[in-house]
Amino acid sequence: MAERLVPAISLKDFDKRKDYITQQLIEAAEHTGFFTLVDHGISREDIEAQFAISRAFFDLPAEVKAKTPHDNISNNGWEYKAQLRPSTGTYDQKESLWLQRKSHWPSDEDVPHFKQSTTEFMSKCAGISDQVLSCFAVALGFEEDYFKIANDPSQPDCLTQLRLIHYPASEDAAGTWRAGSHTDIGCLTLLFQRDGEDGLEICPGRESHTSFAIGDTFTPLPAETGPIVVNIGDMLMAWSDDRLKSNFHRVRAKDVGKPSSRYSIAYFNQGRRDFVLQGPLKKYPPMTVGEWFAQSVARNFGSQAKVAA
Structure with a gap:
């Protein structure tokens, strides 16, 4: 499979340029499934501040992090090397903290200003998501605010999550899958990375989501602080009658030497549990x-299934 470029799309002057931005987003979503956003309104300083909050949490002793325990029902809380990937048959070499507005949060005594700062960051992510999803809604023939309503994180049945992720440095991690090949189950993912902490590889151009893209060409996507990497999830692919593409991606440690720590932050738009999902063509x-999530998680993870409550 030929490698394809991941376009950078500017959200500058969004209201004035919305028609042109929509054209760019649709082109990227139909053919690549991945794109980066620049001029999105979250400053580099705000992104670095959130990474500092994340690192402060992951630097805590395990027994302190465990005060925010992972819950298999809601899929919120701290987990360590706990995600088994069917694509590799091994556990992802990372730790993460899953958060929803209604979930249990780390104490400000352990990480000062954690909840306030992270909640504000989530709100900024929601605003950017609303802009992108409003473009997709119009292009697909829905009302402009259709996906904004469907993904409203202020509603009690919303499954949207923020995930703080840390891939620890390790002498024996060289060449390993820090996160095995997978697609995102939800609607739309915003991913923040840090300068120099590479490892993300993407497989753009996939025509279906029935395999793990084994044997296909993966393209490294260098990590930068500032641009947001965005990808379509399986849910939005189905919601668009397969017009928008959900593609495989993975995180691989470099083959030589001791891989450094990698931090990333993912904002997963995952819809409201009771919202009915169906594309405009009713494919x-x-x-x-909620039904979509239950079926998708069971299909992707089997006995490892975790369904957000």
Whole structure:
């Protein structure tokens, strides 16, 4: 498979340039499934501040991090090397903290200003998501605010999550899969990275989501602080009657030497549990977002399935 470029799309003067931005987003979503956003309104300083909050949490002793325990039902909380990838048959070499607005949060005594700063960061992510999803909604023939309503994080049934991720440095990590090949189950993912902490590889141009892209060409996507890497999830692919592409991606440690720590932050737009999901062409039967998640998680993880409550 030929490598494809991941376009950078500017959100500058969004209201004035919305038609042109929509054209760029649709082109990227239909053919690549990945794109980066620049001029999105979250400053480099704000991104670095959130990474500092994340690192402060992951630097805590395990027994302190465990005060925010992972819950298999809600899929919120701290987990360590706990995600088994069917694509590799091994556990991802990372730790992460899953958060929702309604979930249990780390104490400000352990990480000062954690909840306030992180909640504000989540709100900024939601605003950018609303802009992108409003473009997709119009292009697909929905009302402009359709996906904004469907992904409203202020509603009690919203499954949207923020995930703080840390891939620890390790002498024996060289050449390993820090995160095995996978697609995102949800609607739309915003990923923040840090300068020099590479490892993300993407497989753009996939025509279906029925394999793990084994044997296909993966393209490294260098990590930068500032641009947001955005990808379409399986849910939005189905919601668009397969017009928008959900593509495989993975994180691989460099083959030589001791890999350094890698930090990333992912904002997963995952819809409201009771919202009915169906594309404009009705290619697939209607189902609630909750039903979609239950089926998708079971299909992707089997006995390892975790369904957000």
